[in-house]
Amino acid sequence: MMNNNDILQGFLFENASIRGELVRLEESYQEIMRQHHYPLPIRQILGEMLIVASLLSASIKFKGRVTVQFQGKNHLKLLLAQCNHKLQIRGLAEWRQAFDETTLLAELKKGLLAIIMDPETGTGNRYQGIVNWQGDSLAESIEGYFKDSEQVPTRLWMAVDETRAAGLLIQAMPRESARLSKESARDDWEHISHLSATITAKELLSLDNVTLLQRLYAKEDVRLFKAQPVAFQCSCSLSRSENALRLLGRKEVDEELHNKQKIVVTCEFCSQEFIFDRVDVERIFKQDKPNSSHQVH
Ligand SMILES: [Zn+2]
Incomplete structure (x- = not known):
């Protein structure tokens, strides 16, 4: 309806x-x-x-x-x-x-x-x-x-x-x-x-x-x-947030993890939070290179 x-x-x-x-x-x-x-x-x-x-x-x-x-x-x-x-x-x-x-x-x-x-x-x-x-x-x-x-x-x-x-x-x-x-x-x-x-x-x-x-x-x-x-409808997504982390680079992500135990990627449009822990980060960086879209949105 x-x-x-x-x-x-x-x-x-x-x-x-x-x-x-x-x-x-x-x-x-x-x-x-x-x-x-x-x-x-x-x-x-x-x-x-x-x-x-x-x-x-x-x-x-x-x-x-x-x-x-x-x-x-x-x-x-x-x-x-x-x-x-x-x-x-x-x-x-x-x-x-x-x-x-x-x-x-x-x-x-x-x-x-x-x-x-x-x-x-x-x-x-x-x-x-x-x-x-x-x-x-x-x-x-x-x-x-x-x-x-x-x-x-x-x-x-x-x-x-x-x-x-x-x-x-x-x-x-x-x-x-x-x-x-x-x-x-x-x-x-x-x-x-x-x-x-x-x-x-x-x-x-x-x-x-x-x-x-x-x-x-x-x-x-x-x-x-x-x-x-x-x-x-916002176009942010889990996979786009993962891409953003890949582009940020393993070193920076590890530093952030060390400080806060988790990483929060917040969509600037809709404020949705995508939260990643150490296990997520391992998985994300094991996968292939980021795809062509380099934005979170
Ligand atoms: Zn969003």
């Missing part, structure tokens, strides 16, 4: 070249937020980044993952939100001290925000696009990115509270040249944008998708596609 609180659902305007996506995260969002003790402003921005990663994954054509990444310099070092083609999401933040909204915004404006598309090994090239921070919100910055870098009109609304995160995206599709003039396509875009902008955070968080679309686009002919389940 799919839970209706963690879904990505696409829709289409039958009489305009515009598509849309709705995403809501509840259990997946809560699970990610439980993994670390994030201050409130970080929960907010990380929730938004998870929404963006999920929404963008809807339009990727390859098998792989979308990462929304922020690298800062001072109090906020890293924000990562990832969603793969199976709609498995995970997220992570690294920060130096508890801070308020103002500090967060100042940090965001100073850092580097990027959208990274990673096809699975052997299926294509990595793509990285830099997102310039615009205005006072992530939504505005992402809209600006699509306008400037992709020349695709895009609007985005997001809402996050303690237990849920939700987002609405609308995006212009390539115009079917014979059917639509440039002017009518622009008028359609203005019209649908205007209707969409009446959404409130409360509605976005609490209404189900059918009711929400009815509320926003009552007079429009909207085709709603099947909802796809979104879930938290």
Whole structure:
């Protein structure tokens, strides 16, 4: 059974070249937020980044993952939100001290925000696009990115509270040249944008998708596609942790064992701990060389 609180659902305007996506995260969002003790402003921005990663994954054509990444310099070092083609999401933040909204915004404006598309090994090239921070919100910055870098009109609304995160995206599709003039396509875009902008955070968080679309686009002919389940899933594993130990080298591992009797490899995303004792270490280093993946994740 799919839970209706963690879904990505696409829709289409039958009489305009515009598509849309709705995403809501509840259990997946809560699970990610439980993994670390994030201050409130970080929960907010990380929730938004998870929404963006999920929404963008809807339009990727390859098998792989979308990462929304922020690298800062001072109090906020890293924000990562990832969603793969199976709609498995995970997220992570690294920060130096508890801070308020103002500090967060100042940090965001100073850092580097990027959208990274990673096809699975052997299926294509990595793509990285830099997102310039615009205005006072992530939504505005992402809209600006699509306008400037992709020349695709895009609007985005997001809402996050303690237990849920939700987002609405609308995006212009390539115009079917014979059917639509440039002017009518622009008028359609203005019209649908205007209707969409009446959404409130409360509605976005609490209404189900059918009711929400009815509320926003009552007079429009909207085709709603099947909802796809979104879930938290981390890609860390026992074998990846073992690989990490092999790469660390026998000498370092033995020193650590000597000091602490056991070695703990903690996943920085989900905080899962993989614990190895002396017997495990013997077994790990008896096996073959580490395979090509050199990361724990
Ligand atoms: Zn993990």
